[in-house]
Amino acid sequence: MNWRRYNGRKKLAIIVPIYNVADYLKDCLNSLLKQGVPEKELQIILVDEGSTDNSAQIAQKFVEKYPNFFELHQFENAGLGAARNRGTRLARARFITYVDSDDIVAPNSYEYMLGILERTGSQIITGNVHRFNSKKEWLNNIHARSHLGDFENTSLKEHPELIWDSTSWNKIFCLDFLKENNLYFPEGVLYEDIPMINPAFAAAKSIDIVKRMVYLWRAREGSITESSTDAKAVLDRITITEIALAGLKKYNAPNEILDILYLKSLNLGIISMLRKEKYEYISLERKQELFNSLKEYLEKFPSDTLYQAKFDKLIYFDKVLKAKTQEEFDEITSKYLKNEIGFSGYWNDAGQYVLKSDYSDLEKIVTSDDLEIHPKIEEVVFEDDSANCKMKLATLSQAKNI
16 A cells, blocks of 8 residues: 555654663664655654753754754653653654664664565564674574564464564554554553553554564663662563553463463563662562562462473472562572572483472473573683694583583
8 A cells, every 4th residue: 555645644653762862862863864764754753751961952953954854852751651652642654663762773674674564564563683782783582582584464373472572663563553452552660562562463463574683772781671670670570561461362362372471471571670789678668569469470370381480480489479478588589589599400210301409399391491501611721832822612511500
């Protein structure tokens, strides 16, 4: 369908929330000018959320230099979800995408993705992601797990691995599709992508997946991922997972899909947001809230799904479910965060390797998720023959705690 039939709307609206990103904003905005999409087809909406550095001034300079591309809107800070929703309501385009203002969109990614969408008529297209910092760029494991190839006109049922791809900024959406299904970001919580993206995948009749890297996700200190290590991070993770599950059920996602999200929340979410150096500073009242919420959340899990969690986490969650007081919970959590839940294993009569721990009566047949491979340097030898300095490295790949 020709986009020009859409009442004069532009082809693509790009929503860029901004809050104190002066060191990175120029790189982000410059990358949006290298997408191969004509000026007349782009609406780049900059949403400044009360920045206290010079981010707003940088954004204004782009508006002045490229007035046909950029527009700046300023609001009081209400969080990332609110900023994205404000941008969505300002959008006047057929398609919409979201960009975090410290990241970079790979050159010509939008031209490539829009070309596919216009051919297939899908509601969503999602692309691969690399992480990067000032020194290097590397494949992001989560997206590598969800982007296994190039697929057009597919669905979440056909590709349940898409549940692992819960970021908003490596995708382009049909704007009417989001509005018709009331797919907005929750506000006032962290990790707001998950409860919007997972239901969107379930609601979409057609999805395109591209293995090509389209987005560079910056790794930096001070980001939500790096800094959210207190009780709020865990509580919000529980909240957004429950919202996402409700959204998946609303669009009749099969149990297989729900189980993947459950398992993802066990292995990569919830308690993973806590850090041992921060936990001791959490107030007793907050720890009690954390205990109550986590126990209530775990009680909703199907037992067979809970049992699939990584073994150290399975032991921890089982202990939490059995704990009766906040003091017990505190002791269990401190032990877990200090990596003091050790385990070993043995071969059973069926030739299966079974994990066990002195800290629990639970046992579990090992899975690939339980084995975290770590390269270990065992020997470094320097030989000086007056001509060359030779270094011999012996490495051993070993499974954690086994």
